[in-house]
Amino acid sequence: MALLITDQCINCDVCEPECPNEAITMGPEIYEIDPHKCTECVGHFDGPQCVEVCPVECIPIDPNHVEDRETLWQKYLRLQAEKV
Numbered sequence: 001m002a003l004l005i006t007d008q009c010i011n012c013d014v015c016e017p018e019c020p021n022e023a024i025t026m027g028p029e030i031y032e033i034d035p036h037k038c039t040e041c042v043g044h045f046d047g048p049q050c051v052e053v054c055p056v057e058c059i060p061i062d063p064n065h066v067e068d069r070e071t072l073w074q075k076y077l078r079l080q081a082e083k084v
C-alpha cells in the first residue's frame, strides 16, 4: 500500500527527510506522497518512517493504492534499479 497525507498535515517538515524513497514532497498546500515511489518503507525499514515521526498522525493507507507486500517489494526493486 502507498500511504496518503491528509489535510490534517501541519507542514511541520519532519517526514520529508525521513523517506528513503524521496516520495514525500511539498504540494500546493500540504505535503504529498507519490504513490509510485512509496513502498510503505518495504526494503528499507520495518515500518513506515513517515508515520513514526508525524506528530499529528495524518498519514493513513491510501485506499486508492492498496498493494500487497510482494508488489511493494517489486516497487522497491524498480526504484533501486532507477537509482543506478
Ligand code: SF4
Residues within 6 Å of the ligand: 003, 018, 019, 020, 021, 022, 023, 024, 033, 037, 038, 039, 040, 041, 042, 047, 048, 049, 050, 051
Ligand atoms: Fe516514504 Fe516510507 Fe512514508 Fe512511503 S511509508 S512515504 S516510503 S517514508
Ligand code: SF4
Residues within 6 Å of the ligand: 005, 008, 009, 010, 011, 012, 013, 014, 015, 016, 031, 050, 053, 054, 055, 056, 057, 058, 059
Ligand atoms: Fe505533515 Fe505529518 Fe509530514 Fe508533518 S510529519 S509535514 S504533519 S505529514
